[in-house]
Amino acid sequence: MKLEKEENTIMVITQATMDDVEGILSLLKANHISYISEEDKPDGFVTTNFTEAQLEALVMKERGVTIAKEDGKVLSFAMAASWDFWEEWPFFASMIEKLPEFSFEGQVLTRENSYQYGPVCVDKSVRGTGVFEQVFYASLASMRERYPIMATFVNQINQRSYAAHTKKVPLSTLGTFQFNQNNYYLMACSTALT
Ligand SMILES: CC(C)(COP(=O)(O)OP(=O)(O)OC[C@H]1O[C@@H](n2cnc3c(N)ncnc32)[C@H](O)[C@@H]1OP(=O)(O)O)[C@@H](O)C(=O)NCCC(=O)NCCS
Known part of the structure; x- marks a missing residue:
C-alpha cells in the first residue's frame, strides 16, 4: 500500500555515487x-x-557531493571540493585571487588550508525540516581530514541562504567581494566543528 510505503521510507544522508548524478542535476536545475x-x-x-x-x-x-535521498529521490545536495577543482570557473578563479585578503581565526585563507563548499540545495518539499543542517555537517565531516577551513560565498541578495548559513549553522562572515557587479559575502568555518 502506498501509505505503508511512505511511512517506511527513510531519508539517508550519504556521499553521492554516479547513480545519483541524474537526481543531482535535476535538483540543481530546479533551483x-x-x-x-x-x-x-x-x-x-x-x-x-x-x-x-x-x-x-x-x-x-x-x-565532494553529499546528498539526502529518500525512496531513490535526491532531496538535497552539498558540493565541496579543492580550489584546484573549482579553478576552471571564472568566478572561482577570481575568488582564489582574493583569498589572501581574508582571514579566519588568525589564518589567512590559502588554496592549501581551505576548500570551497557549495552550491547547496534543499528540495522545496523538505526545507526548514533540518535536512539542510544534516547535509551541511555530513559534507563538513567528509572534508575534515583534508582541510582545516571550509570557505564559501553567498550572494547578498540570497537572504534565505545567508540566514540558513548563519542561524542554522554557524558560519562566520569574513568580508565581502564583488564579481560581475554582484555582491557576495565570503564566509568560513572550521571543519573541526563536526
Ligand atoms: C538555502 C537553502 C539550502 C536553506 O535550506 P532550508 O531548509 O531552506 O533552510 P531553513 O529553512 O532551515 O533555514 C532558512 C532560514 O531562513 C529564513 N528565511 C526563509 N525565507 C527567507 C527569506 N526570503 N529571506 C530571509 N530569510 C528567510 C527561514 O525562516 C529560516 O530561518 P528560521 O527557521 O529561523 O525562520 C534552501 O532554501 C535552498 O535550497 N534554496 C534554494 C537554493 C539556494 O539558495 N542554495 C544556496 C545558494 S548556493
Whole structure:
C-alpha cells in the first residue's frame, strides 16, 4: 500500500555515487537562476553550472557531493571540493585571487588550508525540516581530514541562504567581494566543528 510505503521510507544522508548524478542535476536545475520562477527566487537560487563531466569529477575524484535521498529521490545536495577543482570557473578563479585578503581565526585563507563548499540545495518539499543542517555537517565531516577551513560565498541578495548559513549553522562572515557587479559575502568555518 502506498501509505505503508511512505511511512517506511527513510531519508539517508550519504556521499553521492554516479547513480545519483541524474537526481543531482535535476535538483540543481530546479533551483538554478536560469530556470527558477520569480515567485521562488526569494527562497534562494544557485548560480554555478555543471556539465556532466564536471559533476562526475566532483563525485569520483573529489568525493565532494553529499546528498539526502529518500525512496531513490535526491532531496538535497552539498558540493565541496579543492580550489584546484573549482579553478576552471571564472568566478572561482577570481575568488582564489582574493583569498589572501581574508582571514579566519588568525589564518589567512590559502588554496592549501581551505576548500570551497557549495552550491547547496534543499528540495522545496523538505526545507526548514533540518535536512539542510544534516547535509551541511555530513559534507563538513567528509572534508575534515583534508582541510582545516571550509570557505564559501553567498550572494547578498540570497537572504534565505545567508540566514540558513548563519542561524542554522554557524558560519562566520569574513568580508565581502564583488564579481560581475554582484555582491557576495565570503564566509568560513572550521571543519573541526563536526
Ligand atoms: C538555502 C537553502 C539550502 C536553506 O535550506 P532550508 O531548509 O531552506 O533552510 P531553513 O529553512 O532551515 O533555514 C532558512 C532560514 O531562513 C529564513 N528565511 C526563509 N525565507 C527567507 C527569506 N526570503 N529571506 C530571509 N530569510 C528567510 C527561514 O525562516 C529560516 O530561518 P528560521 O527557521 O529561523 O525562520 C534552501 O532554501 C535552498 O535550497 N534554496 C534554494 C537554493 C539556494 O539558495 N542554495 C544556496 C545558494 S548556493
